[in-house]
Amino acid sequence: MNKKYNFINDEVIIDFKVPEGLLKLIDYLEELDEKEDYSFYNFAESLEYDGRYYVRNGEMTKQQWITLCNRYGGF
16 A cells, blocks of 8 residues: 655544644645645644644544644654
8 A cells, every 4th residue: 555645644544523723734734745845844843732722722632632643743
């Protein structure tokens, strides 16, 4: 099986509703990944920090945040 992504961990599946405020950032991360643009890592860090806001406000769980970080963390 060929890997679809360069930096995104394709083995981590997002099976929950992602808060609207993170969707644009995720779309941009996928675009950067497609271009193999290493600025991906800077924006992945933004996703990590921005996700904390949604956990604090109860819009997503800590486990959902960790799942997003694992998928878009560039590991």
